[in-house]
Amino acid sequence: MNFKELRVSTPLLNALEDLEIVYPTPIQEKTYRRITAGSDLVGIAQTGTGKTFAYLLPILNELEYSKQQHPRILIIVPTRELVLQVKEEAEKLSRYKNVRIKEVFGGTNINTQKEYIYDGGADIIIGTPGRLFDIAVTGILKLNKIKKVVIDEVDETLSLGFRPQIEQLLEMMPQKKQNLMFSATLSDEVDYFINKYFFDPIKIEIDNNITPTEKIDQQAFNIPNFNTKIEFLKHILINNDDLIKNLIFVSTKKQADYLFEKLNPELGSVIGVIHSNKSQNYRFNTIKNFQKGSIKTIIATDVVAKGLDFNDISHVISLTVPDNPLDYIHRIGRTGRADKNGSSILMVSPYEANYYQEILKIVGANIKENEIPDTVKVSKILMEDEKPSESQKNYLKTSDLKNSGGAFHAKSKKRQKINSGGLKKKSKKKKN
Numbered sequence: 001m002n003f004k005e006l007r008v009s010t011p012l013l014n015a016l017e018d019l020e021i022v023y024p025t026p027i028q029e030k031t032y033r034r035i036t037a038g039s040d041l042v043g044i045a046q047t048g049t050g051k052t053f054a055y056l057l058p059i060l061n062e063l064e065y066s067k068q069q070h071p072r073i074l075i076i077v078p079t080r081e082l083v084l085q086v087k088e089e090a091e092k093l094s095r096y097k098n099v100r101i102k103e104v105f106g107g108t109n110i111n112t113q114k115e116y117i118y119d120g121g122a123d124i125i126i127g128t129p130g131r132l133f134d135i136a137v138t139g140i141l142k143l144n145k146i147k148k149v150v151i152d153e154v155d156e157t158l159s160l161g162f163r164p165q166i167e168q169l170l171e172m173m174p175q176k177k178q179n180l181m182f183s184a185t186l187s188d189e190v191d192y193f194i195n196k197y198f199f200d201p202i203k204i205e206i207d208n209n210i211t212p213t214e215k216i217d218q219q220a221f222n223i224p225n226f227n228t229k230i231e232f233l234k235h236i237l238i239n240n241d242d243l244i245k246n247l248i249f250v251s252t253k254k255q256a257d258y259l260f261e262k263l264n265p266e267l268g269s270v271i272g273v274i275h276s277n278k279s280q281n282y283r284f285n286t287i288k289n290f291q292k293g294s295i296k297t298i299i300a301t302d303v304v305a306k307g308l309d310f311n312d313i314s315h316v317i318s319l320t321v322p323d324n325p326l327d328y329i330h331r332i333g334r335t336g337r338a339d340k341n342g343s344s345i346l347m348v349s350p351y352e353a354n355y356y357q358e359i360l361k362i363v364g365a366n367i368k369e370n371e372i373p374d375t376v377k378v379s380k381i382l383m384e385d386e387k388p389s390e391s392q393k394n395y396l397k398t399s400d401l402k403n404s405g406g407a408f409h410a411k412s413k414k415r416q417k418i419n420s421g422g423l424k425k426k427s428k429k430k431k432n
C-alpha cells in the first residue's frame, strides 16, 4: 500500500515526495482511511512509529480553505517541545496547501500569544493544555467551531496532571466532532476519557517494541572512512555464509547509489537498492525479489525503510551511524524477530564517534567492539563530506583519520573487545 493508494491528495503527495517519504508506516496505513471516514479513533503507538503523520495526513487532506477566524482543528500535546515538533511536521506536510497553523504553550508571555493567534485567525491550533485553556477562557480563542480534536501522547499529558484542563477544553468544544487520541500505553485514566468523550472509537494498536532484544548480536567496528567501510562490507558479504538476508542502512540517497555502484561489479546480481528516487516499479520489483530470495541484500535509507516490513532479516548492517540513536534501535529491530536470532553490524568512523556515544547510552554493554581484519583494504579516498574543511586541514591530516580510534573506544574500556573480525567465516570462497 502506498500513499496514492490510500487516496492522499496531490498537494500532500508532493510534500511527502519532498520529504523522501514513500511508504506509510503501519499506524499510518491502518488509521488513514478510518480517520478520513470520520470515526473516533484511539491509536496506541509510541514516538517513532510515524503517529504524528498518522493524524496530520488525513486531517490536512480533508481540510478545506477557509477564512474563518476560529480554528476547526485542535491538537493538544503535553510539552512545548512537542508543540513545536508537531507544528514543524504540519508545516512540512502543508507546504503545497494554504493552511494557517498556529501554536501556543506555557512559559512565555500570554498576551503576545493571544495577539499571535488572533491576528489573521487559524485553521489548526497546536498547544499544551494549560495555555490553551488560559487563552480559551478569555474568548480570544473560541473552540465552538472545532471539528476534530487530537489528544496526542495522552498518557504523558495525564501524568503531568493536565486532566482538568483537557476536560475543560473538551467541554468548550461542540459535542459533534471527531475525537482522535494517541497514546503509548492504555491506562484506567485514558480509558476514562475514551468512555466519557469518545463515540464508539476504533482502537488501533501498533506493537513497536523499541527495546532491542537479547537475540540480536550487536557488533561495532571502528573504520576510518566510508570507502573502507565498503571494502569491509564486500569482505563480509563474500566471505560469510550466514549473511542470508541483509538490510544495509546508509543515511542518504547519494550514499545508497554510490554504495550500489561500488558493489555492482562483484555483487550486483544479488543486491538491490531502494530509495525515493527509484521508480515505484523498480522498488516494487526489488522488494519482491528480496522476499523471494533472488536478491540477498537491500541497501536502504532510514526514511524509505521506515514504512517497509520485511520478514526474516538475518543481518542489519549500518554503514553510517544515525544522528538519532532511536534510528539505530529501529534499524536493528528489523532483525531478531519472532523466534529468530539476528545480527547487527555497525560501522563507525572517527567523525561519527559522538553519534555512536549516544547509541551506547541506550544499548550500552550489549555492543561488542571489534576491529576489521587486516586483510581488508584501507582506502584513503574520502567522500566529499568526510574531507576536512580548509580551517581543519592544518590540524587534521587525512592519514590521522586511519588511526584515530580514540573516540570509538573512549567509553568502552570495560566493554568486551574481540580482535578477529568477529564474524563466522565461510568455508569456501564464494564465486561471483
Ligand code: AMP
Binding pocket: 021, 022, 023, 024, 025, 028, 046, 047, 048, 049, 050, 051, 052, 053, 302, 303, 304, 306, 307
Ligand atoms: P513520530 O512517530 O510521529 O514521532 O515520527 C517519527 C519520525 O518518522 C518523524 O521524523 C517523521 O518525519 C518520520 N516519518 C513519519 N512517517 C514516515 C514514513 N511513512 N516514512 C518515513 N519516515 C516517516
